[in-house]
Amino acid sequence: MESTIKEIPKKKQISALNHIKQNKWLYILTIPGLLYFAIFKYAPMYGLIIAFKDYVPFLGIAESKWVGLENFQDFFTNPDFFRIFWNTLAIAFLNILFAFPAPILLALLLNEVRLKVYQRTIQTFVYVPHFLSWTIVVSLWHILFNLDHGAITEIVLSLTGKEIDFLTDPTWFRPMIILQSIWKEMGWGTIIYLAALAGVDQEQYEAAIMDGAGRFRRVWHITLPAIRSTIIIMLIMKVGSILSTGFDQFYLMTNQLNRPVADVFDTYVYMMGITNGAYSYSTAVGxxxxxxxxxxxFSTNRLAKKFGESGLY
Known part of the structure; x- marks a missing residue:
């Protein structure tokens, strides 16, 4: 009996080795991905130590003095903390409210297009902005919304009789950011949802049509429930990066007039770390x-499971 119990782990170990041997090329293909995460994601985490030190570049990380949680205390007591935290949360909330549903809505609309030629043409056009850098996007925005002969500014002036400075007025900063995000990423985000929609059983639509269900009813009772798990997973991933609003877009759109509402964590880390040289302080913020x-x-995933969804893990 004892010999049988001892042999069980050996069989598992042999089967695992056999599995690796049988699928060795698949494991070899994972090596570049593993190296990428090891070199660019996990190795740099060693530098997080300087968040608890008074880092001096000439002394190095190891020789710099430990200060514990002093950098965090400085950040939490800094008057900029609440302003930056509120700005980041406001943008994140608007992104979830407007930018997150936009790819879902576009995917539902594209799914209703029956002519494949039109569908593929529209998909191509809405995918293109994703491949443009934020520098190009912001440059286009400056051309369209600048106060001197901007196309949209001129249209607004002719319709309302008011000259609005969209690029420097703090009131318009957040709407401009959300519009840029929707225009640039909405098309690319539809790829996942269109793939999920491709797996919906067509017989359910046929049965719904036989029962007299209209197009809206079919979308509400068949399409959306079918892709609900995909939406939940994407929402969890979106919430995880809720404070990572992005550096390029905000840095390029920020100026001295809209800075009070434009400063977020990403730009603040750059300003304090690179511009001011406060490496330990900026690392603590990050x-x-x-x-x-x-x-x-973790909270969103647990909440999703509580409501009966599969969650991210």
Whole structure:
């Protein structure tokens, strides 16, 4: 009996080795991905130590003085903390409210297009902005919305008789950011939802049509429930990066007039770390943002499972 019990782990170990041998090329293909995460994601985490140190570049990470949570205390007591935290949360909330549903809505509309030629043509056009850099996108925005002969500014002036400075007025900063995000990423985000829609059983639509269900009813009772798990997973991933609003877009859109509402964690870390040389302080800010993101991922995933969804893991 004892010999039988001892042989069980050996069989498992042999089967695992056999599985690796049988699928060795698949495991070899994973090596570049593993190296990427090891080199660019996990190895740099060693630098997080400087968030708890008074980092001096000439001394290095190891020789710099430990200060514990002093950098975090400085950040939490800094008057900029609440302003930056509120700006980041406001943008994140608007993104979830408007930018997150946009690809879902577009995917539902494209799914209703019966002529494949039109569908593929529209898909191609809405995918293109994703491949443009934020520098090009912001440059286009400056051409369209600048105060001197901007196309949209001139149209607004002719319709309302008011000259609005969209690029420097703090009131318009957040709507401009959300519009840019929707225009640039909406088409690309539809890829996942269209793939999920491709797996919907067509017999359910046929049965619904026989029962007299209209197009809206079919979308509401068949299409949306079919892709609900995909929507939940994408929402969890979105919430995890809720404080990572992006650096390029905000940095390029920020100026001295809209800075009070434009400063977010990403631009603040750059300003304090690179511009002002406060490396330990900026690392503490970045670490705080990452920890909040992890907490939100776990919380949202647990909430999704509580409501009967599969969740992310």
């Amino acid at each position: 670490l705080f943002k990452s920890v909040i993101g992890i907490i939100l991922v």
